Amino acid sequence: MKLLIEQGRVIDPHQGLDDVVDLFIEKEQIVALGVAPEGFTPDRRIDARGRWVLPGLVDLAARLREPGFENKATIASETRAAASAGITTLICPPDTDPPVDSPAQIELIHRRAKQACGVRVHPLGALTEGLQGGQLAEMAALKRAGALGASQGLKPLDSHVLLRRALEYAASHEITVFLHPIDRSLAAGGCAHEGSVATRLGLTGIPEAAETASLGVILALVAQTGARIHLCRLSTARGAALVARARQDGLPVTADVCAHQLFLTEMDVADFNSVCHVVPPLRTARDREGLRQALTDGTISAICSDHQPHEADAKLAPFPATQAGMSTLETLLPLTLRLAEEGVLPLMEAIRRVTTTPASIMGLPTGTLAPDARADITLVDPARVYSPSADNWLSAGRNSPFFGWEFQGRVTHTLAAGRVIFESRT
Amino acid sequence: MTEARPHSPATSGPLPPSLQFGDQGRLRHLLTIEGLSRPLITEILDTAESFLGVNAQTVKKVPLLRGKTVMNLFFEASTRTRTTFELAAKRLSADVLNINISTSATVKGESLLDTLRNLEAMLVDMFVVRHADSGAAHFIARHVAPHVSVLNAGDGRHAHPTQALLDMFTIRHHKGDFSALRVAIVGDILHSRVARSQIHALNVLGAGEVRVIAPRTLLPVSVEELGVHVFHDIRAGLKDVDVIIMLRLQRERMDSGLLPSEHEFYQLWGLNEERLALAAPEAIVMHPGPANRGVEIDSRVADGPQSVILKQVTYGIAVRMAVMSMIMGGSVNQGASQ
Numbered sequence: 001m002k003l004l005i006e007q008g009r010v011i012d013p014h015q016g017l018d019d020v021v022d023l024f025i026e027k028e029q030i031v032a033l034g035v036a037p038e039g040f041t042p043d044r045r046i047d048a049r050g051r052w053v054l055p056g057l058v059d060l061a062a063r064l065r066e067p068g069f070e071n072k073a074t075i076a077s078e079t080r081a082a083a084s085a086g087i088t089t090l091i092c093p094p095d096t097d098p099p100v101d102s103p104a105q106i107e108l109i110h111r112r113a114k115q116a117c118g119v120r121v122h123p124l125g126a127l128t129e130g131l132q133g134g135q136l137a138e139m140a141a142l143k144r145a146g147a148l149g150a151s152q153g154l155k156p157l158d159s160h161v162l163l164r165r166a167l168e169y170a171a172s173h174e175i176t177v178f179l180h181p182i183d184r185s186l187a188a189g190g191c192a193h194e195g196s197v198a199t200r201l202g203l204t205g206i207p208e209a210a211e212t213a214s215l216g217v218i219l220a221l222v223a224q225t226g227a228r229i230h231l232c233r234l235s236t237a238r239g240a241a242l243v244a245r246a247r248q249d250g251l252p253v254t255a256d257v258c259a260h261q262l263f264l265t266e267m268d269v270a271d272f273n274s275v276c277h278v279v280p281p282l283r284t285a286r287d288r289e290g291l292r293q294a295l296t297d298g299t300i301s302a303i304c305s306d307h308q309p310h311e312a313d314a315k316l317a318p319f320p321a322t323q324a325g326m327s328t329l330e331t332l333l334p335l336t337l338r339l340a341e342e343g344v345l346p347l348m349e350a351i352r353r354v355t356t357t358p359a360s361i362m363g364l365p366t367g368t369l370a371p372d373a374r375a376d377i378t379l380v381d382p383a384r385v386y387s388p389s390a391d392n393w394l395s396a397g398r399n400s401p402f403f404g405w406e407f408q409g410r411v412t413h414t415l416a417a418g419r420v421i422f423e424s425r426t
Numbered sequence: 427m428t429e430a431r432p433h434s435p436a437t438s439g440p441l442p443p444s445l446q447f448g449d450q451g452r453l454r455h456l457l458t459i460e461g462l463s464r465p466l467i468t469e470i471l472d473t474a475e476s477f478l479g480v481n482a483q484t485v486k487k488v489p490l491l492r493g494k495t496v497m498n499l500f501f502e503a504s505t506r507t508r509t510t511f512e513l514a515a516k517r518l519s520a521d522v523l524n525i526n527i528s529t530s531a532t533v534k535g536e537s538l539l540d541t542l543r544n545l546e547a548m549l550v551d552m553f554v555v556r557h558a559d560s561g562a563a564h565f566i567a568r569h570v571a572p573h574v575s576v577l578n579a580g581d582g583r584h585a586h587p588t589q590a591l592l593d594m595f596t597i598r599h600h601k602g603d604f605s606a607l608r609v610a611i612v613g614d615i616l617h618s619r620v621a622r623s624q625i626h627a628l629n630v631l632g633a634g635e636v637r638v639i640a641p642r643t644l645l646p647v648s649v650e651e652l653g654v655h656v657f658h659d660i661r662a663g664l665k666d667v668d669v670i671i672m673l674r675l676q677r678e679r680m681d682s683g684l685l686p687s688e689h690e691f692y693q694l695w696g697l698n699e700e701r702l703a704l705a706a707p708e709a710i711v712m713h714p715g716p717a718n719r720g721v722e723i724d725s726r727v728a729d730g731p732q733s734v735i736l737k738q739v740t741y742g743i744a745v746r747m748a749v750m751s752m753i754m755g756g757s758v759n760q761g762a763s764q
Contacts, residue, residue, distance in 0.1 A: 194647050198647075207647075271564070317565065318561045
């Protein structure tokens with residue numbers, strides 16, 4: 001199969017390319033940009049005039065709920081949603097049921113993903129056995145089976161000694177450890193940012209210090225061990241400042257933020273809106289500005305969805321009794337493009353944060369449109385308006401706070417390994 | 427950097443008042459004091475005043491809610507509050523059902539919504555709800571059938587609006603004009619739905635000054651933003667106040683490291699006669715009950731001449747009658763004065 005994407009505006013942060021050129025695909029790969037390879041006769045042409053041609057998105061954190069929580073979502077349903085949203089690679093936390101702590105679990109997820117629409121699915125391996133926070137998981141075996149890193153998910157790891165050993169052991173195998181900076185005892189029982197909104201609503205708060213105290217411990221252990229870690233879902237301005245200083249000191253640390261933290265604040269839970277019950281919690285407007293600043297200056301290098309689809313019942317209870325998490329695959333690109341619109345990042349830089357950068361954090365060769373790269377490609381019509389609603393939503397989890405928002409730009413085609421896996425009908 | 431432009435119905439400001447109000451701005455549910463106007467609160471207190479007369483008669487009944495069914499839905503144990511709601515409903519001639527959910531359905535794994543649907547099917551007109559989770563009354567109000575009203579009888583740490591209203595009734599009854607008053611709330615503000623509702627009510631009614639007196643561990647962060655002055659020293663805090671509201675201190679607070687001991691709390695924040703003397707000469711002492719004597723309040727104060735604690739209970743019935751009749755009845759005053 002030979003495919004020609006004609007006259008689109010190709011934006012590839014990896015090559016620093018932003019130009020109207022043809023893009024030539026043969027089998028699974030991009031074979032040329034601009035000038036056709038000799039004897040190239042396309043089997044199919046996609047007219048991309050007026051469209052943006054981007055690397056397929058790489059999402060650092062998406063829960064697909066399979067195995068174990070198929071009442072919420074499945075690999076099939078969520079990869080379909082991802083494809084429609086221009087995401088071609090999904091990294092999944094290991095907190096499935098059973099957790100991803102054995103090669104068999106990784107094989108199962110890979111197999112299910114292969115049967116699905118073509119979006120790549122890469123689980124992270126568990127850091128401890130059963131995510132119990134006790135014994136180390138067999139990280140080397142998990143890596144051999146295809147785990148791209150180790151993570152404890154949101155499960156606690158209370159002992160600093162165990163965290164130190166886990167980092168050292170992971171470092172011996174050159175495994176990146178993905179850590180959520182949340183101090184369990186400071187966050188205990190909390191369901192909203194500890195601030196004026198939680199005070200008014202009588203909700204138990206998760207203080208800023210739950211993040212900063214945990215970051216203090218993690219960064220001290222990184223300095224001690226030299227382990228390579230990635231910090232997941234920063235939520236506070238002070239936390240971002242700690243990470244900035246650590247990076248200036250040369251610590252091997254990267255960090256991400258989920259897109260909704262850059263747009264929503266504690267005010268969004270002000271009428272007990274359980275859709276906005278997330279961990280880490282939505283923080284203050286000052287934190288939101290701090291996170292945007294950290295994104296602009298590069299302290300936070302990647303944006304992810306932190307996708308957590310839920311069945312309706314999970315959110316149908318009094319606020320503290322609801323399950324945390326939002327369904328966000330389908331708003332990752334729209335919110336990222338909104339950041340560019342609002343001047344937080346230039347367009348190419350915004351795209352980098354959901355393509356090239358997360359790919360490089362994961363050590364994946366994707367997230368680029370360079371010749372020889374795998375043809376994971378997203379086409380966007382920037383003139384079209386996208387307004388998410390229950391009618392056009394594909395994820396099995398409808399727990400999105402963004403229904404009714406209007407976004408500029410709509411994915412028209414998604415290609416994974418040279419194959420069109422999504423094409424908008426209109 | 428530009429400010430985010432959330433063109434979104436999901437992004438809201440403070441609590442939308444609409445949930446509490448139905449057609450023509452009529453009070454449909456009472457969930458929180460927030461969003462109630464001064465005229466509305468005043469109307470509730472005036473209505474309660476007229477019911478006070480009913481309660482003093484030998485036949486303590488009016489037919490305002492005849493044929494209506496009120497269900498006391500208590501997911502958290504309470505005798506006192508449930509009893510006053512029950513009495514209030516009965517004096518309005520409503521049929522009353524008491525359901526203690528903490529020991530029944532939810533233990534069997536039935537969801538709150540399922541429980542609600544089942545009870546709704548019994549054609550109830552009003553749920554009086556108490557629940558340990560903040561926001562429970564809002565949740566129920568959002569999901570009940572259109573003809574059903576919800577009256578919040580306490581949700582988690584969030585709100586206890588009828589308690590605050592009966593406290594306002596008590597203060598007005600004994601002290602009159604709010605603008606001249608200094609009011610101090612003492613004790614465990616952090617865990618208190620009563621305190622939150624009182625603070626809102628006092629501010630809506632234009633109280634001269636609202637103070638909270640407690641150690642930092644018993645105050646929620648940014649409590650000043652609710653419109654209070656914070657004192658850690660009870661002597662400074664009680665100086666010249668006209669109303670003292672003591673809050674109940676739960677014994678489990680000692681286990682979670684919020685306080686060293688009951689003894690130390692009483693030493694530093696307990697209300698005794700000597701401290702009461704620092705307040706204005708005619709100051710009244712209130713307590714939502716049940717009081718821990720010797721922990722937050724000395725018996726001599728609780729039973730003393732300045733205490734209005736038992737009056738609060740009596741007024742509570744009239745205030746709850748007023749709220750129930752306004753939510754379910756509509757035109758109230760002529761009915762109450764017959």
